[in-house]
Amino acid sequence: MRRMPYVLGIDIGSTNTAAAVARRHGTTWTRPEPVPLNAGSVLLPSVLHLSEDGSLHVGEPTTDDGSRITRDFVRRIGDDVPLLLGGEACAPQTLTAELATWVVERVHAFEGGPAEAIVLSHPASWRPYRRDLLRRALFDLGLRTVTLLPRTVTVAEGHAARGFGGTTAAVYALGGNSFEAALVRRTPRGTYETFGTPQGLDPIGGADFDEALAAHVRTVLARELAATARRGAQAALRGLLPECGRVKRELTVDLAADVVLPLPTGPARIPVTRAQFEDMIRPTVQATVDLLLRTVHGAGLTPAQLDGVLLAGGSARIPLVTELITAALPVPVEVEPDSQLTAATGAAMAACQVVSPRPRRPEPAREPAAVAGAGRAAIPATRRPHHDTTVPGDPPPRPPVRILPLELPKASRLALARGRGREG
Structure with a gap:
């Protein structure tokens, strides 16, 4: 062939x-x-x-x-x-x-x-x-x-x-x-x-969102983690960031999801709503949108002169990203x-x-x-x-x-x- x-x-x-x-x-x-x-x-x-x-x-x-x-x-x-x-x-x-x-x-x-x-x-x-x-x-x-x-x-x-x-x-x-x-x-x-x-x-990105969610989980489970043997707690926490990355992706389409952390005493489930997650990451996302707007103004343009904003990257599908971009630049926002x-x-x-x-x-x-x-x-x-x-x-x-x-x-x-x- x-x-x-x-x-x-x-x-x-x-x-x-x-x-x-x-x-x-x-x-x-x-x-x-x-x-x-x-x-x-x-x-x-x-x-x-x-x-x-x-x-x-x-x-x-x-x-x-x-x-x-x-x-x-x-x-x-x-x-x-x-x-x-x-x-x-x-x-x-x-x-x-x-x-x-x-x-x-x-x-x-x-x-x-x-x-x-x-x-x-x-x-x-x-x-x-x-x-x-x-x-x-x-x-x-x-x-x-x-x-x-x-x-x-x-x-x-x-x-x-x-x-x-x-x-x-x-x-x-x-x-x-x-x-x-x-x-x-x-x-x-x-x-x-x-x-x-x-x-x-740099460095700001989706990993910061994972860490913000992980910090929330560690706060919620502070007592359980303190009561767990040191070795068992460390083993459980090694998988926390990947699990938070999974939940971050799930919250792009769902309004709520559970962070599941296997502890020696049994699996712990921490429910997180999209609204809660967005509150955790809002300052970081807003910083990126502010920089985008300064980039436009720095070139001598107004947002109305753009035909659109083109998004890329794994965290670009988070609804808060589109929401804040649209509020700052009222033009079509494209994301694949x-x-x-x-x-x-x-x-x-x-x-x-x-x-x-x-x-x-x-x-x-x-x-x-x-x-x-x-x-x-x-x-x-x-x-x-x-x-x-x-x-x-x-x-x-x-x-x-x-x-x-x-x-x-x-x-x-x-x-x-x-x-x-x-x-x-």
């Missing part, structure tokens, strides 16, 4: 990694579809751990050896202080490239061949220095033609793939440990670019059913345009609010597009990810020692 050509989009977030592919169908591309990266899930924890034999593994380990586990390394790219993994200094860009390479190899095996183009998202606030660090690390591991795009651009492309037809939008990306706000606009070629100054709150995949599907959409870019079209007259158009699953083939990945103060953009070998540093000792030892 002949393999269908495909392109790949990757989003390595602070807590989870996702990937999506779009397949060529004649002269067009299918709508991007998520790729299963983990057993029974399309989301893979953005975690690397080093085994005793020196092989690198992805995902959460079965043993709890903190010295051999690393996470949230993308945020550290550009930091002069290396991360320690198994006692060895590792550059965060090398770890990020290792995870990206694992994803590419897994999709290669799943699809039966290499992708025609790969797009990898990155934080919108990155300047050229951090992008170049990641480009070189990808090159070292054999990924030599990866296009890097700001996550806010891939989020906009993800919403466009599902039918958003606006010209100018604000992007609200709420990750596990990070928040980004930026403005995007459609270019004459139909792609998106950032403008204004992207803003962020699985908002953790928005950036990855948008990256795949952008990868289609790397292979089969749209023709340049005349700039339309700017209306107060653009009329929503049809989805963009079908992409005609013409010339290569230009994706603007710059922020104010950057030098003129250059072709994405063509790095000459002479510019590259030597591959890290960690990567060389492993060779083909990466495993899932």
Whole structure:
């Protein structure tokens, strides 16, 4: 059976990694579809751990050896202080490239061949220095033609793939440990670019919501935990944050849920209503919305000049998020059913345009609010597009990810020692 050509989009977030592919169908591309990266899930924890034999593994380990586990390394790219993994200094860009390479190899095996183009998202606030660090690390591991795009651009492309037809939008990306706000606009070629100054709150994200709920549970169960043997209480509390994450997701659709904590004396059930949970997280959510509004005003715009607010990230589906955004910016708020995949599907959409870019079209007259158009699953083939990945103060953009070998540093000792030892 002949393999269908495909392109790949990757989003390595602070807590989870996702990937999506779009397949060529004649002269067009299918709508991007998520790729299963983990057993029974399309989301893979953005975690690397080093085994005793020196092989690198992805995902959460079965043993709890903190010295051999690393996470949230993308945020550290550009930091002069290396991360320690198994006692060895590792550059965060090398770890990020290792995870990206694992994803590419897994999709290669799943699809039966290499992708025609790969797009990898990155934080919108990155300047050229951090992008170049990641480009070189990808090159070292054999990924030599990866296009890097700001996550806010891939989020906009993800919403466009599902039918958003606006010209100018604000992007609200709420990750596990990070928040980004930026403005995007459609270019004459139909792609998106950032403008204004992207803003962020770091580290603020969905993990703070889990911790707020966990603090509530610990307060409610203070007496029971004090009366429980120390070892039994510690074992129970280790599973508290994952359980609070489950309840957080349940409260996005239900008005009440129970936090269930197994204690030595029996399971404890702590009922939580959506209203209670929203009161716990309201100050943090309000801080993100205030920053989003400042981002709009900082670009010299008013909320009425936007065609919408585009949401992404696992916690973006919390009803309070939409409520507070709508109160501050009275424009349509767009959120996908699985908002953790928005950036990855948008990256795949952008990868289609790397292979089969749209023709340049005349700039339309700017209306107060653009009329929503049809989805963009079908992409005609013409010339290569230009994706603007710059922020104010950057030098003129250059072709994405063509790095000459002479510019590259030597591959890290960690990567060389492993060779083909990466495993899932």
